[in-house]
Amino acid sequence: MRFLLRRLGFYLIAFWACITLNFFLPRLMPGDPVSRMFAQVQNQMRPDQIAALRQLFGLTNKPLWQQYLDYIGNIFRGDMGISLSRFPTPVSSVISSEIGWTLLLGATSLIIAVVLGNLLGILAAWRRGKFLDSVFPPLLVFVGSFPYFWLAMAALYLFGIVLGWFPLNHAFTDGVEPSFSFSYVADVANHLVLPALTIVLVSIGGWMLGMRNTMIATTAEDYITMARAKGLRSGRIMFHYAARNAMLPSITSFGMSLGFVVGGALLTETVFAYPGIGYQLLNSVQGLDYPLTQGIFLTITTAVLAANFLVDIIYVRLDPRVRVS
Amino acid sequence: MPKNKRSVTLSIVAASTLIGAMALTGCGGTPTASIGKTTDGILRIPREDTATFTSNFNPFSPTALPMTDQAVFEPLLIVNPMTGKAVPWLGKSWTVDPDGKGLTFTLQSNVKWSDGQPMTAADVVSTFTLAKKIQGGYTYLSNVTAVDPTTVRFEFNKAYSPGLYEIGAQVIVPEHIWSKVSDPAKFTNSDPVGTGPYTKVSHFQSQSYELDKNPNYWQPQKQQINGIEMLAFAGNSGANLAFENGNVDWSDQFIPSIQKSYVDKDPAHRKFWYPTTGGTIQWQLNTTKAPFDDVNVRKALSMAVDRNQVTSLGMSGYTHPADCTGLTDGYASWKDSSIVNSCDWTKLNVDKANKMLDAAGYPRGADGIRTLKSGKPFAFSISVGSSSSDWLSVAQVIAKNMQAIGVQLTVNSPDWSQVVDGYSKGTFDSGIVWTNDATTPYEFYRGEMSQDSVVPVGTSANENYHRFGDPQATNLLHQMVATSDQATQKNIVNELQSRFNATAPVIPLFPSPVWGAYSEQNFTGWPTAADPYATLSARSSTTTLVLTSLKPVK
Numbered sequence: 001m002r003f004l005l006r007r008l009g010f011y012l013i014a015f016w017a018c019i020t021l022n023f024f025l026p027r028l029m030p031g032d033p034v035s036r037m038f039a040q041v042q043n044q045m046r047p048d049q050i051a052a053l054r055q056l057f058g059l060t061n062k063p064l065w066q067q068y069l070d071y072i073g074n075i076f077r078g079d080m081g082i083s084l085s086r087f088p089t090p091v092s093s094v095i096s097s098e099i100g101w102t103l104l105l106g107a108t109s110l111i112i113a114v115v116l117g118n119l120l121g122i123l124a125a126w127r128r129g130k131f132l133d134s135v136f137p138p139l140l141v142f143v144g145s146f147p148y149f150w151l152a153m154a155a156l157y158l159f160g161i162v163l164g165w166f167p168l169n170h171a172f173t174d175g176v177e178p179s180f181s182f183s184y185v186a187d188v189a190n191h192l193v194l195p196a197l198t199i200v201l202v203s204i205g206g207w208m209l210g211m212r213n214t215m216i217a218t219t220a221e222d223y224i225t226m227a228r229a230k231g232l233r234s235g236r237i238m239f240h241y242a243a244r245n246a247m248l249p250s251i252t253s254f255g256m257s258l259g260f261v262v263g264g265a266l267l268t269e270t271v272f273a274y275p276g277i278g279y280q281l282l283n284s285v286q287g288l289d290y291p292l293t294q295g296i297f298l299t300i301t302t303a304v305l306a307a308n309f310l311v312d313i314i315y316v317r318l319d320p321r322v323r324v325s
Numbered sequence: 326m327p328k329n330k331r332s333v334t335l336s337i338v339a340a341s342t343l344i345g346a347m348a349l350t351g352c353g354g355t356p357t358a359s360i361g362k363t364t365d366g367i368l369r370i371p372r373e374d375t376a377t378f379t380s381n382f383n384p385f386s387p388t389a390l391p392m393t394d395q396a397v398f399e400p401l402l403i404v405n406p407m408t409g410k411a412v413p414w415l416g417k418s419w420t421v422d423p424d425g426k427g428l429t430f431t432l433q434s435n436v437k438w439s440d441g442q443p444m445t446a447a448d449v450v451s452t453f454t455l456a457k458k459i460q461g462g463y464t465y466l467s468n469v470t471a472v473d474p475t476t477v478r479f480e481f482n483k484a485y486s487p488g489l490y491e492i493g494a495q496v497i498v499p500e501h502i503w504s505k506v507s508d509p510a511k512f513t514n515s516d517p518v519g520t521g522p523y524t525k526v527s528h529f530q531s532q533s534y535e536l537d538k539n540p541n542y543w544q545p546q547k548q549q550i551n552g553i554e555m556l557a558f559a560g561n562s563g564a565n566l567a568f569e570n571g572n573v574d575w576s577d578q579f580i581p582s583i584q585k586s587y588v589d590k591d592p593a594h595r596k597f598w599y600p601t602t603g604g605t606i607q608w609q610l611n612t613t614k615a616p617f618d619d620v621n622v623r624k625a626l627s628m629a630v631d632r633n634q635v636t637s638l639g640m641s642g643y644t645h646p647a648d649c650t651g652l653t654d655g656y657a658s659w660k661d662s663s664i665v666n667s668c669d670w671t672k673l674n675v676d677k678a679n680k681m682l683d684a685a686g687y688p689r690g691a692d693g694i695r696t697l698k699s700g701k702p703f704a705f706s707i708s709v710g711s712s713s714s715d716w717l718s719v720a721q722v723i724a725k726n727m728q729a730i731g732v733q734l735t736v737n738s739p740d741w742s743q744v745v746d747g748y749s750k751g752t753f754d755s756g757i758v759w760t761n762d763a764t765t766p767y768e769f770y771r772g773e774m775s776q777d778s779v780v781p782v783g784t785s786a787n788e789n790y791h792r793f794g795d796p797q798a799t800n801l802l803h804q805m806v807a808t809s810d811q812a813t814q815k816n817i818v819n820e821l822q823s824r825f826n827a828t829a830p831v832i833p834l835f836p837s838p839v840w841g842a843y844s845e846q847n848f849t850g851w852p853t854a855a856d857p858y859a860t861l862s863a864r865s866s867t868t869t870l871v872l873t874s875l876k877p878v879k
Contacts, residue, residue, distance in 0.1 A: 029742070030742065030743050030746035031742050031743075031745060031746040031749070035745065035746075035749055035785060035787065036742055036745070037387060038787055048461060048462040048464065049460050049461050049462050050461075050787055051461055052459065052460050052461025052462070053387060053460075053461070056459065056510050082511075085388060086379045086381070086388055087381075087386060087387065087388045087511075088381070088386070088510070088511035088512075088513065089379045089381070089513070093379075094379065097377065097379070097531055098377060098531075101531075153562075156566070161566075161570060168566060168567060168570060168572070169558070169563055169566070169567060169572075170532045170533070170556070171531075171532065174528075174530070174532065174533035174554065174556060175528045175530075175533060175535065175554065177528070178530070269376060269559050270559045270560045270562065270563065271562070271563065272563070273376070273532070273557070273558045273559055273563035273564075273567075275376060275377045275531050275532055275557075276376070279376040279559040279560075280376065280377070283375075283376075286740070286741075286742065288742065
């Protein structure tokens with residue numbers, strides 16, 4: 001319990017540091033949102049509209065420390081303000097309209113990559129030097145080291161255009177009303193295949209290699225020899241004795257990755273025109289949309305810290321050493 | 326054994342790479358005559374600059390959804406940049422006061438809002454009250470009154486001839502809806518009532534929405550298409566792919582080598598048309614810095630630019646070199662041919678450029694680089710946003726050209742935001758930049774050489790970043806504003822062209838093309854070079870003209 005409380009205190013300080021950075025970083029960038037917007041539309045806006053726009057957006061000349069205090073206050077009230085690039089939509093509704101797709105895509109591909117990668121790693125280490133161990137790690141690392149953009153484009157051309165197996169873009173067929181019917185869910189799943197598959201392809205190699213390496217170290221431990229000597233079934237030794245202990249580093253990375261899922265997958269979203277937080281974040285940074293940038297960073301920060309805290313709790317259950325120290 | 330295994334791995338890898346390469350070169354795709362054929366009569370248009378849509382049909386909002394000003398709401402008149410002529414729209418006719426201090430619009434008498442209520446002069450009056458309050462601008466407008474239900478009178482506080490086109494371009498909103506809105510600036514208007522041809526929002530989702538027919542449209546014979554569907558894409562590549570694959574009918578974002586990637590797949594139906602009527606793209610020199618305050622230096626640098634190379638290499642040959650009036654092809658009827666024919670400083674002439682720089686006192690050193698009067702080498706930078714790959718190659722061509730006259734030019738390409746910040750504060754050396762673009766050349770020349778648009782270095786500028794003001798041109802611009810007589814305006818613009826030619830405030834490079842491509846698979850009646858009733862832009866005021874001219878293919 002003392003351990004968890006100490007961690008909680010650490011997370012609170014980390015949270016404060018993050019929201020402070022969130023506030024100052026976008027404001028250190030050159031320019032302001034209105035001139036940015038003006039530059040983006042180039043000659044579509046009249047110069048005399050700029051003052052009115054500045055007023056409309058509520059860009060005040062208050063001193064920075066006062067804006068900072070307002071910002072902290074608003075965070076604790078749960079008010080993230082109004083997005084400028086999507087004016088007058090509140091930041092919270094911009095984020096909530098995108099986060100579902102980001103979580104769906106990110107979590108699906110992460111879970112598939114982790115489960116499959118770890119399983120392959122366990123099997124490869126257990127049957128060292130056999131087919132699985134000598135073919136998969138180099139192949140997956142090779143595929144994973146392709147530029148993601150290229151791989152995604154190639155998959156899109158091959159499976160989307162040439163073979164026509166999967167749709168080219170968007171999260172579901174345009175014009176279809178979302179509902180809880182089987183046909184809608186199937187449509188969403190069909191649109192999810194290519195984006196998720198490409199993410200899994202580039203990330204699975206890392207999971208497999210990591211698991212394989214720790215697993216090999218674990219299999220050299222005395223208690224494995226002991227288990228073998230006792231005559232336990234091979235499968236039981238592999239999963240309950242070796243894998244369970246080899247899993248700890250994987251759990252840490254899984255926790256970290258789970259937190260970062262919330263940040264979206266920018267390249268996937270661009271190639272497959274999939275909705276999500278990643279492109280929104282890029283847009284808001286480019287447009288100097290302070291409230292939206294802050295809102296998204298706040299969401300990511302919270303998610304990463306929460307995921308880490310969750311990992312800490314799981315660690316306490318998995319690893320008795322943590323409880324003792 | 327291990328050797329064998331490796332060869333298996335390698336062949337798998339080789340096979341998958343090959344398949345990928347085949348897919349990229351398009352070996353598997355066979356062109357068919359019916360790609361993209363639909364039967365629902367819905368016009369599909371992609372938007373490449375937004376990954377998702379957020380409901381906002383408020384025409385006063387800077388972030389209104391596409392088609393708000395094109396299909397839902399309509400203006401009083403629409404100017405076609407191809408001809409320079411104004412097409413009467415909600416305004417049937419108009420008269421401008423001889424002294425230029427006011428104008429009167431007569432409205433179409435049969436216009437109804439999409440909820441069935443008639444549109445009257447009162448709607449126009451309240452629209453301008455709202456626009457002034459929310460958007461600002463219209464500072465010359467002192468009073469707007471409804472003379473009778475179909476006549477609106479605009480009073481100015483000074484003579485201001487460009488006012489006709491600014492007022493004419495304002496889209497009109499219904500008073501009976503907007504008067505009940507407590508905060509019109511933040512109103513998202515998700516169920517809009519407008520006079521436009523397609524006002525009914527349906528199937529609104531994060532990545533697509535449909536606009537269906539306005540049941541009370543005032544020109545029902547022009548409502549041939551059943552509806553418009555807008556599709557969201559995060560970037561050009563996704564939108565281009567959907568277009569090339571026949572999923573959408575009309576696209577106005579940039580498509581590299583469009584002939585090969587789009588038209589050749591179905592030449593019978595697929596067309597593109599890139600008229601060069603967009604604003605002039607220019608190389609601006611910061612005239613607050615030496616040696617750019619010297620007109621001979623500006624002209625010499627301009628003469629060293631190989632504009633043919635700029636347009637062919639940088640712009641894929643989609644445009645042509647600009648001339649010494651600086652005017653784009655959209656102002657063809659304003660151009661003074663005698664000045665155009667006598668242009669010298671916008672034509673490539675390296676010898677003369679070298680002589681001019683020698684004479685102006687910038688001698689060439691032993692290393693071939695010229696020296697400034699301050700004793701430093703003649704070296705500076707050209708800024709351009711890194712995301713604009715076409716303009717970036719334009720800058721690189723120019724930098725190469727400058728070597729011939731002993732000037733060292735380095736390309737500086739950070740993010741656009743940083744570039745514009747430098748422009749705005751006046752800290753840049755030089756850069757590639759767009760120009761003001763309005764119905765008459767007034768706004769263009771105001772942004773190029775009016776003293777009124779010059780602000781000191783350090784203060785944020787939104788136009789005239791190069792900070793050049795010419796007293797004579799300023800005076801001419803004041804005269805132009807004060808007259809609404811066409812012939813007098815033409816004379817003034819002639820004199821402005823000659824001032825531009827004499828002072829070379831910036832270095833004009835080329836008029837920018839207006840991108841646009843379409844498929845005739847589902848709809849016909851598109852604007853073309855032979856029938857230029859509008860451009861193929863899907864985001865300008867002329868888009869309304871296209872939407873009301875298209876006919877579905879039976």
